[in-house]
Amino acid sequence: MPTHTATAPGAYALEVLEVIAETPDAVSIVFAAPPDAQADFAYKPGQFLTLRVPAGTDTDAVSRCYSLSSAPSIDEHLKVTVKRTAGGRASNWLCDNARAGMVLESLRPAGTFTMRDTTAVPVFVAAGSGITPIMSMIRTVLPESTQDAVLVYANRDRDSVIFDAELAALQSEHGRRLTVLHWIEAESGLPTADGLRALLPADSTATAAYLCGPAAFMDVAAAALCGIGLAREDIHREIFVSLTTDAFAAAPEPAAVPADPDAVSATVEIDGNTHQICWPKSQILLDVLLGLGIDAPYVCREGNCGGCSYTLRAGEVTMQVNDALDDHEISHGVRLACQSLPQSDQLSIAFDR
Known part of the structure; x- marks a missing residue:
């Protein structure tokens, strides 16, 4: 090397x-x-x-x-x-x-757009390069489970279909367990909710959906999936982000603040180590951790990539910005360290990277 x-x-x-x-x-x-x-x-x-x-x-x-x-x-x-x-x-x-x-x-791998429930029957909907994380999921779920999978994949034209040959090989290997349905804009125009819904089996047994592509496309795809009976909380989206900050810059020093007599106590588990910290109510969790020399993960510090996500096991926090977590993640305690302020006197937090 x-x-x-x-x-x-x-x-x-x-x-x-x-x-x-x-x-x-x-x-x-x-x-x-x-x-x-x-x-x-x-x-x-x-x-x-x-x-x-x-x-x-x-x-x-x-x-x-x-x-x-x-x-x-x-x-x-x-x-x-x-x-x-x-x-x-x-x-x-x-x-x-x-x-x-x-x-x-x-940086280390990061992100919260992952398979939520390996027992669920998945349907995948992607557009363009949105196939990238979806391909990782499909190639994992087919050999590791007995679930069928459906992929609806939209592209500008036939020449822009990424992984075309690999998808065909997966269909050949796994037979009817994998259904791949293409939407080609040059032939059918821009995707619509009715058009995408028509591609999906009317008797679909899908219980979870994973979407990746431009925001407008994912809105249309979500409407199509709701039309075949999926609940919105079972429809999970990836969010493309173009970082405006330097993820490789040294972490900024946290701003000096007066001693906070109302600082809360938090137990933080990360990389197999447990830290007991005092968390001032006016400071963001990520800044507190980095200021204490704790190697907490992060990427954008803007609340839109999920690179600093953690699980809130006990207590309450508020987030200033959240452009990365969906309702399912929030309901399961996932929060963003770069946006969290404490609301409880005692908190328990675990970074699951």
């Missing part, structure tokens, strides 16, 4: 093993995790890597999140899939420049 040390706090150097041309405007990049950090790169289907992309020069590097299309129980190496976007500095740079032997910096 080329000699390279990550320059950013909490970052790891990943070697590019292979670059696979998926379509004229999409590539998959296969990475080797450092031998001494294999456990740090354990991930769940649906999660993402945050890459530091040079995008010109190293001083112009940008942070971007890319979903893993590899399946953790099957693939030896990590793989993300990147689709070129108009004006996208990072995606265009990766599509044009990623090569085997290159080393890129990455």
Whole structure:
């Protein structure tokens, strides 16, 4: 492996093993995790890597999140899939420049868009590069369960269908257990709720849905799924984010605040260690943890990626911003450390990365 040390706090150097041309405007990049950090790169289907992309020069590097299309129980190496976007500095740079032997910096896998219930019968709905986390889920659920799966996949035209051959191979391998239904905009126009609903089996036994794609597409897909009887709390969405902050910058020092006589007590479990902290009511949880030297996970610090998610086991908090968690996650105690303020005198928190 080329000699390279990550320059950013909490970052790891990943070697590019292979670059696979998926379509004229999409590539998959296969990475080797450092031998001494294999456990740090354990991930769940649906999660993402945050890459530091040079995008010109190293001083112009940008942070971007890319979903893993590899399946953790099957693939030896990590793989993300990147689709070129108009004006996208990072995606265009990766599509044009990623090569085997290159080393890129990455944060640990993160994200809350994962399979909620392995006993549920899933239906997957994706558009464009939204197939990336969905592919990881499908490739995991088929060999690990007896559940059938349905995929509805929308694309601009036939040439832009990412993983077309791989999906056909999965259908051949798993027979009627996997149904793949394509929506091609060049042939059928923009997807509509009625049109997508017509693709889904009228007698669908699906009990959970996973959506990934542009927000407007996911709105239409959710309406179609409700039309075949799925409850909104069983429809889970991934949210694409374009980071506006540098996820690889050193954590900012928390602002000095007067001693808070009303600071609450919180038990925080992270990486197998338990910390008892005093949490001032005016300070965000993530800032408190980082200020105490506790290595809490985070990516965007903006409340829209889920990279700092934790489970609230006891107590109450409020979140200033939440653009990442759905109602199902909230009801199961998932919260964002970068947006949490305490509302109870005693809290119990666990980071589950």
